[in-house]
Amino acid sequence: MKRTHHCGELRVTDIGSSVNLAGWIDSVRDHGGVLFVDLRDREGITQVVFNPNTNDAISQIVHHLKPESVIVVAGEVTARENDAVNRRLATGEVEVHLNSFEMLNVSETPPFPIDDEKGDKVNEDLRLTYRYLDLRRPKNLETLKKRHRASKIIRDYLDGEGFLEIETPILFKSTPEGAREYLVPSRVNPGEFYALAQSPQQYKQMLMVAGVERYFQLARCFRDEDGRADRQPEFTQIDLEMSFIDREDIYALLEGMMKRLWNEILDVDMTTPFVRMHYPDALNNFGSDRPDRRFGMQLIDLNDLFKDSEFKVFNSVIKGGGNVKAINAKGLADITEGELRYLTDMAVSMGAKGLAFIRARQGGEWKSPILKFFSDEEKATIQERLEVEDGDIVFFMAAEWERSCSILGKVRLESAELLKKRGRLEIDPNVWDFFWVIEFPLMVYDDEEGRFVSAHHPFTAPVVEDAHLLDEDPKKVRGQHYDLVLNGMELGGGSIRIHQPDLQQKVFEEVLQLPKDVIENRFGYMVNAFRYGAPPHGGIALGLDRIVGLLTGSASIRDVIAFPKTQKGQCLMSQSPGPVTERQLRDLHIQTIVVDKK
RNA sequence: GGGGUAGUAGCUCAGUUGGUUAGAGCGCCGGCCUGUCACGCCGGAGGCCGCGAGUUCGAGUCUCGUCUAUCCCGCCA
Numbered sequence: 001m002k003r004t005h006h007c008g009e010l011r012v013t014d015i016g017s018s019v020n021l022a023g024w025i026d027s028v029r030d031h032g033g034v035l036f037v038d039l040r041d042r043e044g045i046t047q048v049v050f051n052p053n054t055n056d057a058i059s060q061i062v063h064h065l066k067p068e069s070v071i072v073v074a075g076e077v078t079a080r081e082n083d084a085v086n087r088r089l090a091t092g093e094v095e096v097h098l099n100s101f102e103m104l105n106v107s108e109t110p111p112f113p114i115d116d117e118k119g120d121k122v123n124e125d126l127r128l129t130y131r132y133l134d135l136r137r138p139k140n141l142e143t144l145k146k147r148h149r150a151s152k153i154i155r156d157y158l159d160g161e162g163f164l165e166i167e168t169p170i171l172f173k174s175t176p177e178g179a180r181e182y183l184v185p186s187r188v189n190p191g192e193f194y195a196l197a198q199s200p201q202q203y204k205q206m207l208m209v210a211g212v213e214r215y216f217q218l219a220r221c222f223r224d225e226d227g228r229a230d231r232q233p234e235f236t237q238i239d240l241e242m243s244f245i246d247r248e249d250i251y252a253l254l255e256g257m258m259k260r261l262w263n264e265i266l267d268v269d270m271t272t273p274f275v276r277m278h279y280p281d282a283l284n285n286f287g288s289d290r291p292d293r294r295f296g297m298q299l300i301d302l303n304d305l306f307k308d309s310e311f312k313v314f315n316s317v318i319k320g321g322g323n324v325k326a327i328n329a330k331g332l333a334d335i336t337e338g339e340l341r342y343l344t345d346m347a348v349s350m351g352a353k354g355l356a357f358i359r360a361r362q363g364g365e366w367k368s369p370i371l372k373f374f375s376d377e378e379k380a381t382i383q384e385r386l387e388v389e390d391g392d393i394v395f396f397m398a399a400e401w402e403r404s405c406s407i408l409g410k411v412r413l414e415s416a417e418l419l420k421k422r423g424r425l426e427i428d429p430n431v432w433d434f435f436w437v438i439e440f441p442l443m444v445y446d447d448e449e450g451r452f453v454s455a456h457h458p459f460t461a462p463v464v465e466d467a468h469l470l471d472e473d474p475k476k477v478r479g480q481h482y483d484l485v486l487n488g489m490e491l492g493g494g495s496i497r498i499h500q501p502d503l504q505q506k507v508f509e510e511v512l513q514l515p516k517d518v519i520e521n522r523f524g525y526m527v528n529a530f531r532y533g534a535p536p537h538g539g540i541a542l543g544l545d546r547i548v549g550l551l552t553g554s555a556s557i558r559d560v561i562a563f564p565k566t567q568k569g570q571c572l573m574s575q576s577p578g579p580v581t582e583r584q585l586r587d588l589h590i591q592t593i594v595v596d597k598k
Numbered sequence: 599g600g601g602g603u604a605g606u607a608g609c610u611c612a613g614u615u616g617g618u619u620a621g622a623g624c625g626c627c628g629g630c631c632u633g634u635c636a637c638g639c640c641g642g643a644g645g646c647c648g649c650g651a652g653u654u655c656g657a658g659u660c661u662c663g664u665c666u667a668u669c670c671c672g673c674c675a
Contacts, residue, residue, distance in 0.1 A: 029638095030631085049634095086635055110609095123604095123668095126609085128667095346601085346670075
């Protein structure tokens, strides 16, 4: 008995026809003489009416139907009486009166409710252990469908723009400059290892040298770093690269892609081009390279005010080349001791000496341990610049510029969370604040390494007019790098690449000060390739999981990945990773040592 | 590597100041019921209170450790 329709399909126009439906028993309502089964498949639910008394064979089992069992039914589409119509169901004006049915598979009682509302509350580790049941919930199947649609829109869009979809190797070699990698031992090359690709970066640049001109891939990437709500050990990037272009071409291409995605999936019409924000401004005003601009509370500079202040903690930092900034967490004066301690601990863990604050109580009274150090003029200026009103709390941060910004930026985000919890800050879920962050420094000085390291990666081209500074003052060189940010989340980033072999060699050798043999070993083939007519090129990589997460309103990208891993990188369903046999290890020339934690 | 939160019935949770036999709703099992769609009614079963120590006459409750999940910092060229 094959299905003729799916469970979301039947309408009043089908009344009178004989149909077969197949699916899972969503629920059973047994009234003794009549029995209703909601039959569910991936497209929807249809009510099937059983009359146990009409058939002895059916009546035997019909009172013991187990939810989630798989059945196929044959019956007739019938109109529902007026008061029996279910408006909440797409098929709610009709029902199928059963003629016969076949039990295809009896289900055990599931370990948790297969139900959108109740299922949402179930512990995630249990749902991940039984992910095949969790995915049955309509909401999760809908997410998978949306992800499919997003991928298809992206493919169609890039195809229309002349891109070729090309697969690059996942088994690559180790490039220890970047993220920690998953290593794969080579059986036929004893003692040597592949690394799973963190990104197709080097291969896609080689495709440009090869003359592909426009490449893209929905690329699986692997990073052995600790998890977060928006990070998984394996994830998917929309990876693309183009030849003979500049930054503006990338902006326009990506703006078109985002516009189409948001339009076709959410029916939202977005304005392009997106705003471009300079990295120093992002950090200075929001304390982040991916600011959430959907609420205020910007960072305010107070250097001029405190440079000659009585308050030594502030003026000494300024005299030492540092920076004093503040934010006004509007309406958060009733912060609890516990919350304040949490903010302070967080600031300290990020390198702050402490977290100074002033509470503005009702009636214009200010409370703060540091208030006694401030002159009346200083208080007045603070009040004016930070627009302090009763019920506000102002946080101060004195540290070296970058640090003071980023710590206060984190305090800003946490304060926003506390305000949301109190119902005093609401962010419109329909706001989509896309923008580019540009003008990043090409490299930053790494105190631990004692040398410059690439801010993003060593293939990023310097801004043309800054190139001469590479020798004199590398930290002043801006890179032709760009990040796409949406609602405080980094969707992805890219750059115009270096395509001149000499410049690339110079960056490796003189600026990053990598040893010659390391350069030769890791990047020799790239520099060499650039000697054979490498076109100017650039590209970008975007997190597909994050994009789908935003399109579906998911709290974590785990929700938009069919089989995600836990924070420790495990798949609870298949129990991976797991041990291997001695024989396998021998074949791979691997010995393991279990180190006792103590 | 560090900080926070959580772990009690299959699921979601309650459990007071440490005190008798650890509760509820849903689910499950049995029975009744011909128009439900969170069906209804009657009855029943179901507990290593994450695990291990400790304090105590007595621990779900207090202390320490540990495991798991999660959020964050570090990390993520």
